[in-house]
Amino acid sequence: MRGVAAGARLLKNRYGSTLEVLSHVQIWYVEKENRELVRIQQAELLESFHKAQSDYGLSTGLAVISEIAELILPEHEVSEPMFRLILLVTREVERTSDWTLPLSYFAFWTVRLGGWLPRFDHCVVCGTAFGAKPAFYDAHQPGLFCEKCRRSGMKPLYLAALNLAERFAGERLDRMEIEKSNEPGATELREAGLSWIEHHLERRLLTRKLLEIT
Template identity: 35%
Template structure:
């Protein structure tokens, strides 16, 4: 973490707004008037924040590409108590997402990552694991990792870090630990799994390949190669999509 300094109000000797510097990931920007922008960014040390970047919409501005979505930038900002928006003083680009946004499908996936971070994370709460997850997934996409697999990997970990990814390895009814080849089914409501002994009625079975894909995801880092067949990735993405909508809309 970088040291905190304080900015002085002009003509006044008192300490006023604390000055912060933090590695950040840009999420979104919005126009503000003719020359400025509101920037939503994910600070490694301070969590999700929104701030005003004066002059960021001008043709010649001091920010350059440092405020583009998914850019990894070191942002210096002033924060005033009881104000929703911080004041962005400067931003130094550490890693550009330009290569990622040159491919339409990968750009769409990048937008999906940004949307999930914005949807799940509360403001002002640092989440170092999520910060590292975004950086890892962005790099894997740039290195050619299959898009659907990278999205699935990110979704699983985003749900897990939010504390809502279902345990696919334990029966929610009898608490029996399920082995790799054991049949398992989605419990009513789809938020947990049950084993074949506890399953009654028309519960939906989970593909063995999906379980193995989740196991691999939780045990391995993401790189440029990917893992899992198309059917498993597609099926897991459908489940993730349900869980994302279910938990983010509560």
């Protein structure tokens, strides 16, 4: 939901850091009929992510998460799985001081929760198992394609990305570790996830380009 907090922009205000992007808070608010915005009365900080919020490089990752959540979630609709995902991913950005793996995990699970995730084991056209060979995708085409069936302009997901997708499906982010050598796979998977999200939102993510310069 969207709300207003009277006096929040003042240098000295009673909200402090509770209204920072992706802060974990409990709020009390008043909702009036026919009003789009609720009026926030009080906010209590439950968990701070100050390190990630105050570091420009880390905050770009949080900005992407925040934008996607705002666009994906319908107004006034409770989504417990999405809330848990956002909290888990934000905690990991704070803990690890890196958004590479958390943002890839977030994009993967956002697509999965949305019901848009393709099969990662075989070609959608001919059914051939990918094995150690790359899969290919285009956000405008359903499913993943093998080398023989791929179409012009499709982007690859190499073995590291396919294996990481399998791990994402079965492991919690806070129990995962990846080698530096596997980071390109996380990047490939993130970019695929963000492309699928943009396709289903029918709009570009404004914050996505920030990732390219951090």
